[in-house]
Amino acid sequence: LIGxxxxxxxxxxxxxxxxNRTERHRGLTVNLLPGKSRKNMAKQLEDLGNYRNR
Structure with missing residues (x-):
């Protein structure tokens, strides 16, 4: 199928x-770094959003 x-x-x-990869990654991040990673997580999700919209 082409087109x-x-x-x-x-x-x-x-x-x-x-x-799916993002959700897996997010779950891992939360489990490994409870609390302190929240700001980083927000940044990662933001970066991902920017990457997707590019």
Missing amino acids: PASESAMNIDLTIALR
Whole structure:
């Protein structure tokens, strides 16, 4: 399949994979650094948002 349809499907897969990875990563961060990591986490999520919108 080549064209817009397969392209958007690939995009959706990528978004889901990214989100899953982020949630896993977030869970890890919270478990490893309770409390002190909150500011870092917010920064990481912000960076991720910026990365996605680029």
